[in-house]
Amino acid sequence: MSLIAITEVKKRFGDNEVLKGISIDIAPGEVVAIIGRSGSGKSTLLRCINGLETIDEGSIVVAGAQFLPDEVHLKALRLKVGMIFQQFNLFPHLTAGGNVMLSQMVVKKVPKKDAEAVARKMLDRVGLAHKFDALPDELSGGQQQRVAIARALAMQPMALLCDEITSALDPELVAEVLAVVKELAAEGMTLVMVTHEMRFARDVCSRVVFMHQGRVHEIGAPEDVFANPRTPELRQFLGVQ
Amino acid sequence: MTYHFDFGWLIESLPVLLKGIRITVQLILIGAVFGVALGIACAWVRALGPKWLRPVVATYVELIRNTPFLIQLFFIFFGLPSLGIRMSELTAANLAMIVNLGAYSCEIIRAGIQATPRGQFEAGASLAMTPFQTFWYVVLVPALQRIWPALSSQIVIVMLGSAVVSQIAAEDLTFAANFIQSRNFRAFETYIVSTLIYLALAILLRQLLAGLGWMLFPRKASR
Amino acid sequence: MTEFSFWDILRNLLLAARWTVVLSLVSFIGGGIVGAALLFLRIGGRRGIQLLSRGYIQLFQGTPLLMQLFLAFFGLGLFGIDVPAWLAACVALVLWTAAFLAEIWRGCVESIAKGQWEASASLGMGYLQQMRYVILPQALKVAVPPTVGFSVQVVKGTALTSIIGFVELSKAGSIVTNATFQPFTVYGLVALIYFALCWPLSKSSQLLERKLNVAHRNH
Numbered sequence A: 001m002s003l004i005a006i007t008e009v010k011k012r013f014g015d016n017e018v019l020k021g022i023s024i025d026i027a028p029g030e031v032v033a034i035i036g037r038s039g040s041g042k043s044t045l046l047r048c049i050n051g052l053e054t055i056d057e058g059s060i061v062v063a064g065a066q067f068l069p070d071e072v073h074l075k076a077l078r079l080k081v082g083m084i085f086q087q088f089n090l091f092p093h094l095t096a097g098g099n100v101m102l103s104q105m106v107v108k109k110v111p112k113k114d115a116e117a118v119a120r121k122m123l124d125r126v127g128l129a130h131k132f133d134a135l136p137d138e139l140s141g142g143q144q145q146r147v148a149i150a151r152a153l154a155m156q157p158m159a160l161l162c163d164e165i166t167s168a169l170d171p172e173l174v175a176e177v178l179a180v181v182k183e184l185a186a187e188g189m190t191l192v193m194v195t196h197e198m199r200f201a202r203d204v205c206s207r208v209v210f211m212h213q214g215r216v217h218e219i220g221a222p223e224d225v226f227a228n229p230r231t232p233e234l235r236q237f238l239g240v241q
Numbered sequence B: 001m002t003y004h005f006d007f008g009w010l011i012e013s014l015p016v017l018l019k020g021i022r023i024t025v026q027l028i029l030i031g032a033v034f035g036v037a038l039g040i041a042c043a044w045v046r047a048l049g050p051k052w053l054r055p056v057v058a059t060y061v062e063l064i065r066n067t068p069f070l071i072q073l074f075f076i077f078f079g080l081p082s083l084g085i086r087m088s089e090l091t092a093a094n095l096a097m098i099v100n101l102g103a104y105s106c107e108i109i110r111a112g113i114q115a116t117p118r119g120q121f122e123a124g125a126s127l128a129m130t131p132f133q134t135f136w137y138v139v140l141v142p143a144l145q146r147i148w149p150a151l152s153s154q155i156v157i158v159m160l161g162s163a164v165v166s167q168i169a170a171e172d173l174t175f176a177a178n179f180i181q182s183r184n185f186r187a188f189e190t191y192i193v194s195t196l197i198y199l200a201l202a203i204l205l206r207q208l209l210a211g212l213g214w215m216l217f218p219r220k221a222s223r
Numbered sequence C: 001m002t003e004f005s006f007w008d009i010l011r012n013l014l015l016a017a018r019w020t021v022v023l024s025l026v027s028f029i030g031g032g033i034v035g036a037a038l039l040f041l042r043i044g045g046r047r048g049i050q051l052l053s054r055g056y057i058q059l060f061q062g063t064p065l066l067m068q069l070f071l072a073f074f075g076l077g078l079f080g081i082d083v084p085a086w087l088a089a090c091v092a093l094v095l096w097t098a099a100f101l102a103e104i105w106r107g108c109v110e111s112i113a114k115g116q117w118e119a120s121a122s123l124g125m126g127y128l129q130q131m132r133y134v135i136l137p138q139a140l141k142v143a144v145p146p147t148v149g150f151s152v153q154v155v156k157g158t159a160l161t162s163i164i165g166f167v168e169l170s171k172a173g174s175i176v177t178n179a180t181f182q183p184f185t186v187y188g189l190v191a192l193i194y195f196a197l198c199w200p201l202s203k204s205s206q207l208l209e210r211k212l213n214v215a216h217r218n219h
């Protein structure tokens, strides 16, 4: 059974139809890379899965729960899928530890002591146990993004959505973030990643989705998609003849 | 208790009101033009002018911004005659508004100048322009464009603040309202009407300034 | 007629300045409370309520404080009571201050990056939790300099209450002038006392602003 079932999803911004009927089923433990040109609707799709945007048609079902745009359903949905953003979006007034603890305490009502223990464990998992008391300001971009991952993991989601999580990083900081993601994949976490790191997509992902103009243009195992692109659009995107 | 509103007096008081409106409009038009001009001059001094003049302007700006307009008005109208400087109510009101707006717009425009990229000054200099030429031809217009919304708000604030010039018997809209309510004994209604007129004037002035900005700076904000 | 020395004048003005301070404090604190309520209605309330609070803010920002004082004075009078000047002054100044503070604070809330709303939403927080734990703590920090800055406007605004007969610093200035015929000295002193009250507030607002900007640049 699929963990995330996306069926015929359509999304419009005014007259601009950004998603024109997207269907993807994602099984538990799968690592799916979404690639495609800027403006093809990758971020919008991810934001729909997390309920940051409402959808106009179709359905999104996560672990058997239907996406419905009211506060109760949204909260249930967001407890099942976490999201990591390109710009990290850490809370600047809280320490790294505070960032990881906050939502556990206010959303899940976890007692402070337990939340702290979880936060320490999660920060350790991303290699930042020693930065528990550091403010986001005092961390490098790569470290901030790892804290953001720990923050999402602390909510014990069944899947993580990652939207170009290395695009805002200096080149030398990309590897440390990807290493964390790779480890998560190895541990069996379900991941949906929008990424421009083709090498990473090839090595780590179980499936690659190529989006073009609001549609799933090609989908398949990375070996197939990268080695035998069937459409001229994907060939052009990959820069092969 | 029931209170019966009565606006019957409005018709016969119309000429007085209209005269008051005319004076208020006249005050803000003159005040805005000369006040902003003074503000530009002061902003130039503070940013690029002679070193010895800078603290003088800074003191003027701080003094005005940290004292009530009412007291500035009283000082000009009642205080200055002790130095032999006498003027009519309207002149005093105008002068007070210019001096007041001059200080505020100086600060606003200065912020606009400070936001100018260094390269603009350097480009001017590299083209053999004097600092003043660079200021006048290169820096000023984009600076004004940057701060036009803030400047517009300040002009509206000064217009609303001008209501107190009635206290030195300058015959503005508030003076007219005071006069009317002393005759009709309908103070509340009279002030409701004059308040609404001020509101309309403020909205109108805002539109006017937006239109003016649109004319002066036709291109999209360059940042 | 009694002779007034310079020190008599100054003493009388300083005594009256106490009322300027008291009125400023009442207006600022009262205005802060009403303003906070207004802020929540303005950004969180239902659509009709949002429009209403927006109308309130625009009305008070778009009309002279002097007219608001007159309306409070004569409007409260309609209820048949003899309205003391201090009451009308407090009511008008509180309502006026509230409108400005609500608008200043709204700007601060809106200055918080959209990503903060999204990140907290993606963690499952509801609107009130986002506000309470993520947005307001950041907005409050940004709000301090302009709020302190606006307190200067409040102090200066109290001068207008002299016109409806409340005896504070400005009114005392007029009274002393009428007794001494020394308008230059008296209004000069009045101005200096206002300056002494306002300038530290202006300056600290500027310093706080600068500190905040430096902190922001380190991001």
Ligand SMILES: Nc1ncnc2c1ncn2[C@@H]1O[C@H](COP(=O)(O)OP(=O)(O)O)[C@@H](O)[C@H]1O
Residues within 6 Å of the ligand: A013, A016, A018, A036, A037, A038, A039, A040, A041, A042, A043, A044, A045
């Ligand atoms: N909030 C929004 N309002 C209007 N249009 C939007 C909004 N978000 C995205 N879009 C539009 O949707 C299209 C797809 O955007 P996006 O999903 O961000 O693409 P990608 O992430 O693939 O670059 C773009 O044309 C963009 O302009």
Ligand SMILES: [Mg+2]
Residues within 6 Å of the ligand: A042, A043, A044, A164
């Ligand atoms: Mg995107």
